[in-house]
Amino acid sequence: MCVHPWSSRPSRSPVTEATAKQNLLDLDRAGLETFFAEELGEKRFRAHQVMKWIHHRHVTGFDEMTDLGKALRARLEERAEVVVPQVHFDKESADGTHKWLLGMDGRNAIETVYIPDKGRGTLCVSSQVGCALNCTFCSTATQGFNRNLSTAEIIGQVWVAAKHLGNIPHKQRRLTNVVMMGMGEPLANFDNVVRAMSVMRDDLGYGLANKRVTLSTAGMVPMIDRLGEESDVSLAVSLHAPNDELRTKLVPLNKKYPIAELMDACVRYALRKKGESVTFEYTLMKGVNDQPEHARELVALLQAFDRAVQMKDAAKINLIPFNPFPGTRYERPDDVAIRAFQKQLNNAGMIAPVRRTRGDDIDAACGQLKGQVADRTRRQAEFRRRLEGGEGGHATA
Ligand code: SF4
Numbered sequence: 001m002c003v004h005p006w007s008s009r010p011s012r013s014p015v016t017e018a019t020a021k022q023n024l025l026d027l028d029r030a031g032l033e034t035f036f037a038e039e040l041g042e043k044r045f046r047a048h049q050v051m052k053w054i055h056h057r058h059v060t061g062f063d064e065m066t067d068l069g070k071a072l073r074a075r076l077e078e079r080a081e082v083v084v085p086q087v088h089f090d091k092e093s094a095d096g097t098h099k100w101l102l103g104m105d106g107r108n109a110i111e112t113v114y115i116p117d118k119g120r121g122t123l124c125v126s127s128q129v130g131c132a133l134n135c136t137f138c139s140t141a142t143q144g145f146n147r148n149l150s151t152a153e154i155i156g157q158v159w160v161a162a163k164h165l166g167n168i169p170h171k172q173r174r175l176t177n178v179v180m181m182g183m184g185e186p187l188a189n190f191d192n193v194v195r196a197m198s199v200m201r202d203d204l205g206y207g208l209a210n211k212r213v214t215l216s217t218a219g220m221v222p223m224i225d226r227l228g229e230e231s232d233v234s235l236a237v238s239l240h241a242p243n244d245e246l247r248t249k250l251v252p253l254n255k256k257y258p259i260a261e262l263m264d265a266c267v268r269y270a271l272r273k274k275g276e277s278v279t280f281e282y283t284l285m286k287g288v289n290d291q292p293e294h295a296r297e298l299v300a301l302l303q304a305f306d307r308a309v310q311m312k313d314a315a316k317i318n319l320i321p322f323n324p325f326p327g328t329r330y331e332r333p334d335d336v337a338i339r340a341f342q343k344q345l346n347n348a349g350m351i352a353p354v355r356r357t358r359g360d361d362i363d364a365a366c367g368q369l370k371g372q373v374a375d376r377t378r379r380q381a382e383f384r385r386r387l388e389g390g391e392g393g394h395a396t397a
Pocket residue numbers: 131132133134135138139140141182183184185218238
């Protein structure tokens with residue numbers, strides 16, 4: 001396992017090859033401190049000053065970092081840079097939802113969505129260019145997979161949104177929550193995602209509380225355990241079906257990690273984070289998983305989870321009416337069917353909010369995200385092969 005000299009975490013923080021400069025956006029606090037100490041011979045507090053310039057004031061030019069001495073600024077200019085994603089376009093929905101298409105390199109782009117709601121603002125962040133998991137109801141999956149995003153490309157999405165919103169951590173909070181629910185499976189890009197989430201939660205970064213950063217996984221069981229060991233964020237699981245036969249059709253990863261194994265991993269996660277609940281996402285599709293027997297099975301599954309964790313409401317469920325996209329074979333159930341499903345869960349004592357559809361006029365609703373995914377065929381096959389072989393969390397395509 002390779003350990004980057006100025007990072008607290010295993011796995012490399014890429015130095016921009018053409019210029020051999022370190023992109024400071026690729027480093028969390030510990031990584032920046034080490035970079036300042038070992039590469040520049042500077043004290044830790046200099047790293048802290050730079051972090052604040054980048055994440056609190058959205059400054060990327062060292063010349064503007066006026067509390068650093070001239071000589072240090074000149075050395076930073078030589079050895080480092082702050083490269084943020086390029087905004088190809090941004091669109092605002094009538095309901096205030098905002099979507100950015102962000103260029104990650106010459107050929108690939110991903111989407112990031114901001115959803116304002118009573119007293120909170122949630123940013124939905126992508127972790128990969130495309131996704132290799134191929135869930136059959138997902139728009140992202142139709143685009144295939146190209147590569148993992150770097151730490152800089154993940155935290156860069158937060159940077160772009162925070163700058164646009166005029167967000168100032170601890171003072172003017174427009175961005176209160178981050179959900180790793182955009183394009184990609186975050187646990188298949190573990191190190192970069194965990195490092196970016198550490199900047200999101202750092203006071204010198206975006207200052208978000210642990211429970212305000214949520215990682216959503218399709219169910220990469222071994223990586224859920226690793227996440228439990230290495231991070232304290234909230235966990236969400238894309239469940240979408242209450243039994244293996246149906247779930248394997250919707251989420252093919254279920255073949256490798258069936259529901260029983262997935263629920264056991266969620267129990268271990270919840271027990272490790274005493275008192276924290278796990279959220280289960282359930283996309284309702286007409287005639288597929290919205291029938292009374294599905295609700296009954298779902299209740300049994302989640303009640304068993306509560307018992308194993310020995311906590312009432314340890315399992316939270318979010319119901320998401322399917323958002324159709326061109327070419328899909330699935331349909332959204334009508335409102336009566338959605339309410340009936342919800343009522344069955346409520347009658348069993350479960351809180352089961354139905355997620356309001358937001359931003360569908362700009363194709364920013366759940367499951368509708370699509371970027372520009374280049375050169376996907378060969379990479380997708382390779383990535384899938386690695387997942388099948390159990391290498392998923394370490395794959396870097
Ligand atoms: S639902 Fe999530 S894990 Fe499944 S294909 Fe879409 S982005 Fe990937």
